[in-house]
Amino acid sequence: MLRVRITTGDTGTATDIAPPYNHGIYDYLRHLNDSQGGLRGCPIDVDMRDAQYDPARTEEVIDAWRREPTWGGVSTLFIFGTGPTTRVAPKLTTEQKLIIPGSYAGSLATPVPISASVQYDEFNALGQSIVASEHKTSPGYPYIFFPATDYSTAIRIGIKAAWKLAPGRIAMAHDTIDRCLYCVDPLAAGKSYIEQLPGMLLGDDLIVPQTSSLEDEGFIVDAVIRYVQREIDRKRANPSYVPTSWFWAGNSIVSSSFVGKGAAAAQKLIDRAFPGPGKDRWQLRVMANNWGIGERTLEICGADCAGIFYGLFPMPIYGDTQHSSGMAEMLRIHRAYREKDGHPLDRYQDQFYVQGHAAALMWRVAVERAIDAGLESPTGEDLKAALEGFQNVVLDGMTAGPISFSPTDHRPQANESVYVINAGSAGADAGGVVFRFVDRYSIDLDPKWLGY
Missing domain, CATH: 3.40.50.2300 (Response regulator)
Known part of the structure; x- marks a missing residue:
């Protein structure tokens, strides 16, 4: 079982960007479960909760997850926002949880103190x-990775x-x-x-x-x-x-x-x-x-x-099938889950959804590499090691350039x-x-x- 948790900002001051971003992640993880039973035979247990784009509320949401018996098996958290991420990252780091933030702050891209x-x-x-x-x-964030x-x-x-x-x-x-x-x-x-x-x-x-x-x-x-x-x-x-x-x-x-x-x-x-x-x-x-x-x-x-x-x-911009080999699949996933959720088809139809989708793709590749290396249920530490082995990884054309990480530098790319x-x-x-x-x-x- 692969356990993933997602915080979003359905309320608060980032409702213009958080919901599409997080549904880009959430839809893709549901798609993996529905289409192939998860990844490499491992179902994905995913829970998404509103944290209001607020650091204190994000901490409360994560503390609630900590009280659940499944917390020990949670390997990855998608946290939305710079302030929320910096608030909760220190404790999650001690727990060796992988963090994929809806934030690309430069201070989060260094795994070592600077x-x-x-x-x-x-x-x-x-x-x-x-x-x-x-x-x-920056105190250094060794368990934080993002594709943008x-x-x-x-x-x-x-x-x-x-x-x-x-x-x-x-x-x-x-x-x-x-x-x-x-x-x-x-x-x-x-x-x-x-x-x-x-x-x-x-x-x-x-x-x-x-x-x-x-x-x-x-x-x-x-x-x-x-x-x-x-x-x-x-x-x-x-x-x-x-x-x-x-x-x-x-x-x-x-x-x-x-x-x-x-x-x-x-x-x-x-x-x-x-x-x-x-x-x-x-x-x-x-x-x-x-x-x-x-x-x-x-x-x-x-x-x-x-x-x-x-x-x-x-x-890539939403719908750009010319420059992105993975865009057509993303469009199909978006439509399928708007229909499944009873949403208007144009809801979340923007580039922030693409960014969330790319974050989920990055996670998928890391999980597959860890499982292929013989780790049946990868931990946050296992996924960290897999990501730090990325060298010019192409995520189905869903980023402006290939992404790479190393143990000393988590800046993924330098393209826009x-x-x-x-x-x-x-x-x-x-x-x-x-x-x-x-x-x-x-x-x-x-x-x-x-x-x-």
Whole structure:
């Protein structure tokens, strides 16, 4: 018997991303049970419970599982969220439980403790350039693995893509660390990387709430407009000033989409303040993290986001059978379990479902390797060893690149596909949102970046 537990966020502040991600996992594990009796003849005992994307609630859910007589046989937990994962990982590590988080934080990708001082240039309230220093630490998470590009590598790739597309000043739009750890975790990596790219500059941070509520639209859009108005004032006062032209959208899809909507509205202020066409036109753009763009982006932001809203995809977009050999099977699984659960067929039809599916695929390959090595009921320790043997493993084309792990480095890959929202009809995917592929970007996994 293979025992797996899943925490999700059916309620809380991540309802825009957690349910599709976790059902990507849950559906696939049910599919393995229903189609082949589990894996290599071992049935899968799976239980999924709502932990509200809350660290304390996640701990309560896991403690409830601990009180059950089957807990000793649980090898793997899929935990959603950075904050929840960091809260429960220490004790799960002592129990040698494998953790596959719905979080790709760089701090989770190091199996060994790290401590690093990171410096970068930023601006104070007076607009003066100062050297900021941030100390990044991680206790090391030897039992954590995930298939997607870690957030710190991803933000570097996102900034590199922005630099390739249109060099300029980039501002980080995100919530505060006490409200959203994932939103803040990669910022030091991104800010310190900017100085390596000629023509890229760092702007003031823009604090906007992490939310899954559509009622927060006005607040976030107004925050972006006020930010850009200050940039307009700076440019008027000093014509040589290079204003912010990019926003890194660090929150999840609803909040990030509103940042895009705010950028579109603020563009009108720019065009009135500095009229005239030309290659030097001040154009706002958004680069969203992998949880900040998806099939809901065009629905929320509307046509205003066309041509300005870019985003990172560590997995193929939903329905992309051309670039993913495993997509057709995933689509069949999705449809089968929406019908079985009595859901509308378009529920969870987005790239977050793809990310969950890829996480479950990674687990399946690790389990099969462990069983094939003679371990009839693999433990968390057995699965850890199997995963640390991954070298350029291809998960049915469900990741942007092959994944690898080692005992000293759990960063799986350094690839992202960049898409931009397109208003045209060509290229519409199964979810009805139009994406245009821009390019695939990658960077080297510098050893000194491990953990941040």
